[in-house]
Amino acid sequence: MDVSQYLEIFIDETKEHLQTLSDQLMILEQEPENMDTINEIFRAAHSLKGMAGTMGYKRMQRLTHDMENVFQEIRSGNMTVKPELVDVLFRGLDALEGYLANILESSDEGTEDNEEIINTLNGIADAATGKVKEEPEKSVSEDVPKESGAAKYENIQISDYEKNTFDKAKAQNENIFGITVYLHETCILKVARAFLVFKALEELGEVIKSVPDIQDIEDEKFDLDFSLVYFTKESMEKVKAAVENVSEVDEVVIGPFDTSDNSESKTESTSEPEPIKKEAESEKAVKQTPAKPAAAQAVAKPAQAKQQAAKKQAKPAVGRTVRVDIEKLDVLMNLVSELIIAKNGLVSINSAEGESKNDAAAFNEQIEYLESVTTNLHESVMKVRMVPIESVVSRFPRMIRDLSKKLGKKMELHMTGEETELDRTVIDEIGDPLQHLLRNSADHGLESNEERIALGKEEVGNIYLDAYQDGNNVNIEVRDDGAGINIEKVRNKAIEKGTLTAEQADHMSDKEIIDLLFRPSFSTAEQVTDVSGRGVGLDVVKTKIEGLGGNIECKTVIGEGSSFIIRLPLTLAIIQALMVELGPEKYAIPLGSIETIEDVLVTDIKSVQTKEVINLRGTVIPLIRLDQILDIKAGNDDVDILTVVIVKKGDRLAGLVVDNLIGQQEIVIKSIGSYINCSKMIGGATILGDGEIALILEVNALV
Amino acid sequence: MEDIQGVHNFGIAEGKQYIVVCLGTEQYGIDIKYVDNIVRNQRITRVPKAQHYFKGVINLRGEIIPVMSLRLKFGLAPDEFTNATRIIIIKLEPQSAIGIIVDEVKEVVTLDSGSIDKANTSDPSDPLVQYLSGVGKHSNGLISLLNISAVIVGREGRDVV
Numbered sequence: 067m068d069v070s071q072y073l074e075i076f077i078d079e080t081k082e083h084l085q086t087l088s089d090q091l092m093i094l095e096q097e098p099e100n101m102d103t104i105n106e107i108f109r110a111a112h113s114l115k116g117m118a119g120t121m122g123y124k125r126m127q128r129l130t131h132d133m134e135n136v137f138q139e140i141r142s143g144n145m146t147v148k149p150e151l152v153d154v155l156f157r158g159l160d161a162l163e164g165y166l167a168n169i170l171e172s173s174d175e176g177t178e179d180n181e182e183i184i185n186t187l188n189g190i191a192d193a194a195t196g197k198v199k200e201e202p203e204k205s206v207s208e209d210v211p212k213e214s215g216a217a218k219y220e221n222i223q224i225s226d227y228e229k230n231t232f233d234k235a236k237a238q239n240e241n242i243f244g245i246t247v248y249l250h251e252t253c254i255l256k257v258a259r260a261f262l263v264f265k266a267l268e269e270l271g272e273v274i275k276s277v278p279d280i281q282d283i284e285d286e287k288f289d290l291d292f293s294l295v296y297f298t299k300e301s302m303e304k305v306k307a308a309v310e311n312v313s314e315v316d317e318v319v320i321g322p323f324d325t326s327d328n329s330e331s332k333t334e335s336t337s338e339p340e341p342i343k344k345e346a347e348s349e350k351a352v353k354q355t356p357a358k359p360a361a362a363q364a365v366a367k368p369a370q371a372k373q374q375a376a377k378k379q380a381k382p383a384v385g386r387t388v389r390v391d392i393e394k395l396d397v398l399m400n401l402v403s404e405l406i407i408a409k410n411g412l413v414s415i416n417s418a419e420g421e422s423k424n425d426a427a428a429f430n431e432q433i434e435y436l437e438s439v440t441t442n443l444h445e446s447v448m449k450v451r452m453v454p455i456e457s458v459v460s461r462f463p464r465m466i467r468d469l470s471k472k473l474g475k476k477m478e479l480h481m482t483g484e485e486t487e488l489d490r491t492v493i494d495e496i497g498d499p500l501q502h503l504l505r506n507s508a509d510h511g512l513e514s515n516e517e518r519i520a521l522g523k524e525e526v527g528n529i530y531l532d533a534y535q536d537g538n539n540v541n542i543e544v545r546d547d548g549a550g551i552n553i554e555k556v557r558n559k560a561i562e563k564g565t566l567t568a569e570q571a572d573h574m575s576d577k578e579i580i581d582l583l584f585r586p587s588f589s590t591a592e593q594v595t596d597v598s599g600r601g602v603g604l605d606v607v608k609t610k611i612e613g614l615g616g617n618i619e620c621k622t623v624i625g626e627g628s629s630f631i632i633r634l635p636l637t638l639a640i641i642q643a644l645m646v647e648l649g650p651e652k653y654a655i656p657l658g659s660i661e662t663i664e665d666v667l668v669t670d671i672k673s674v675q676t677k678e679v680i681n682l683r684g685t686v687i688p689l690i691r692l693d694q695i696l697d698i699k700a701g702n703d704d705v706d707i708l709t710v711v712i713v714k715k716g717d718r719l720a721g722l723v724v725d726n727l728i729g730q731q732e733i734v735i736k737s738i739g740s741y742i743n744c745s746k747m748i749g750g751a752t753i754l755g756d757g758e759i760a761l762i763l764e765v766n767a768l769v
Numbered sequence: 770m771e772d773i774q775g776v777h778n779f780g781i782a783e784g785k786q787y788i789v790v791c792l793g794t795e796q797y798g799i800d801i802k803y804v805d806n807i808v809r810n811q812r813i814t815r816v817p818k819a820q821h822y823f824k825g826v827i828n829l830r831g832e833i834i835p836v837m838s839l840r841l842k843f844g845l846a847p848d849e850f851t852n853a854t855r856i857i858i859i860k861l862e863p864q865s866a867i868g869i870i871v872d873e874v875k876e877v878v879t880l881d882s883g884s885i886d887k888a889n890t891s892d893p894s895d896p897l898v899q900y901l902s903g904v905g906k907h908s909n910g911l912i913s914l915l916n917i918s919a920v921i922v923g924r925e926g927r928d929v930v
Contacts, residue, residue, distance in 0.1 A: 697818040742835035745818035751833045759814040
């Protein structure tokens with residue numbers, strides 16, 4: 067048995083609890099008297115402590131334990147919530163997150179003790195209660211209901227063979243104890259805990275027999291208690307302490323195992339000998355004291371044995387998991403059954419060939435059925451991969467709170483659309499860029515409180531994080547009502563830095579100037595804080611988002627604030643696309659980026675600065691001759707009417723000239739591999755129904 | 770399609786097995802452990818703006834595989850597709866396959882280390898030398914043994930001229 071198999075559960079649950087803690091602490095800061103919140107925090111801290119203990123993360127356990135103590139005091143009314151306390155608790159939370167990060171990486175919590183936080187916490191608790199340090203620890207244990215359990219080990223039956231080993235043990239001057247361990251009734255990972263009890267005991271001596279036997283315990287075939295016969299040279303107290311150190315052990319009943327009594331009265335009825343056995347030799351000596359139920363005690367002493375045991379199971383990085391609603395799985399299951407039915411339908415048509423006349427009709431019907439099933443199946447599988455964006459953004463209120471304190475600016479974060487769902491792979495990657503943008507807004511976007519008052523704005527700065535679905539995209543908007551970006555300054559800076567010539571800069575639109583901020587050369591803090599205070603690593607943000615198949619855009623109004631809009635594709639692997647023909651070749655244009663399709667008279671094409679444009683209902687749209695940029699041997703040049711696919715990137719439009727439209731199709735995006743030096747214009751390839759390959763055009767790179 | 774994966778089974782304990790292919794009159798050997806499959810020529814979809822020696826991509830049972838012309842890479846005359854033309858699917862890594870177009874696949878030979886001469890890598894007059902790992906001697910003449918990873922990821926040779 068091995069606790070590492072519980073590591074994933076541990077990590078998932080720890081994340082949830084940490085999030086609860088963080089959320090509730092935020093509330094607590096606003097409403098220090100809120101008893102529900104305090105209880106919630108207490109529960110989360112308590113669960114964390116238990117879980118950390120189970121997994122053998124000693125430092126984590128200790129820290130949560132002390133946090134829990136403080137809340138115990140608050141709960142019992144011995145102290146009130148003060149801002150300093152919340153600060154310390156937040157630091158404690160950060161430390162816990164640090165542990166978790168370490169565990170994620172190496173399945174080891176690391177060696178940081180965070181003594182300072184612990185001492186501060188204890189100091190606060192002590193000051194509030196006027197008690198000595200040990201006492202809060204005791205108070206914790208009191209909230210766990212305890213009853214004295216029966217010494218069930220007295221009922222363990224011993225075979226002749228085992229009795230023999232007992233004699234040998236006695237002869238070796240070892241103590242023989244009977245131990246009954248009661249687990250806490252809310253305990254989830256009973257097996258893990260039992261395992262840790264065994265592990266702890268085996269450090270000190272030898273478990274001779276257990277009821278139920280080890281196999282059953284491993285299979286979780288036991289209630290909340292199990293009993294053991296145990297050989298050790300250690301004292302009863304030490305053994306007891308070791309077992310009690312395993313968290314969620316409710317009670318340990320230990321006493322000398324009366325071999326003579328048990329063996330004589332019950333030997334006959336026992337089964338075959340236990341496999342776990344070791345030879346012991348020499349003299350005999352058995353301590354004879356009556357078995358007494360042990361009193362409940364706090365779990366406080368360090369148990370090195372257990373900790374080491376868990377640590378040995380080190381396993382690198384944890385696989386990524388998605389929690390799936392069982393209903394979604396049911397839907398999938400149903401669809402798969404339908405798929406099989408559809409397949410059977412086709413098989414039966416095939417085998418009935420020639421017999422019926424309406425073959426073709428039946429065949430078509432089946433194909434349509436199959437099509438609807440596969441579409442639904444695709445949708446459902448995508449849904450399984452979808453995770454609400456909440457899991458990423460929920461940490462931001464906390465971050466803004468900290469930034470607000472650190473920068474000495476009052477600000478508030480308003481979030482909407484946290485329930486918007488995105489693919490898991492996107493969710494995993496999007497956190498950092500968003501954090502970056504929020505920091506930028508808080509640090510550079512918002513003016514100081516004094517400036518705001520002077521400008522007639524409300525004192526508290528506002529930062530908005532809005533997520534919403536827009537067609538095939540999910541948009542995430544990071545907005546602030548701060549100073550905005552001074553475009554002229556950026557322009558001048560760009561000229562000064564030699565990024566642009568003055569002439570170039572004059573010709574560039576404001577939008578193009580803002581785009582400069584996303585250039586790597588504009589990315590270091592020093593270069594940009596002078597200009598507008600923006601641009602720290604914006605190029606990194608851009609790269610990351612483009613890597614996810616999305617794009618980012620910035621809008622700004624001086625004096626009113628700026629907003630960064632991130633557009634991300636809803637799905638990654640399968641998309642709806644328009645198939646077009648260019649000469650002899652076929653290309654796919656993702657439907658999500660297509661606005662309209664127009665027929666344009668060649669005579670309507672105008673030339674502006676040597677670029678071809680068309681005027682479409684009042685909008686001037688540049689034309690892109692796909693055959694030219696893709697080096698396709700021109701088909702027929704002498705046409706009067708061009709088919710133009712109008713595509714958009716953000717609010718920029720462009721017209722792609724194609725030879726022929728084939729139609730809309732659901733395509734599976736495939737990579738064309740890393741060997742081939744593929745241009746950015748090609749976003750991948752897909753296989754068509756006839757086995758032919760069509761390349762997918764990356765509209766974002768074309769426009 | 771010819772599938773020659775079974776070749777592994779009649780391997781001989783010592784020596785390495787090479788697939789002998791032809792480009793024009795020259796024979797080249799490809800270490801069999803990199804060869805995933807050999808397929809007949811099939812429809813190749815051109816990829817715009819790719820390196821000139823990449824003819825494009827093919828669909829091999831639902832997998833999209835880039836195909837490179839060994840002739841163009843080596844700076845020889847462009848391929849003429851005949852009935853004997855084959856695409857050798859190479860897998861350097863499990864997840865990324867690449868196809869190599871050759872004029873003809875002749876046979877599988879086993880060469881022990883004694884019959885392989887080290888390529889003279891210091892000879893600057895022959896830019897192809899960077900793609901070779903040695904020269905094998907066999908009853909049918911000399912076989913230039915390809916250093917397959919250099920061929921796939923290496924820079925272009927003679928065609929720089």
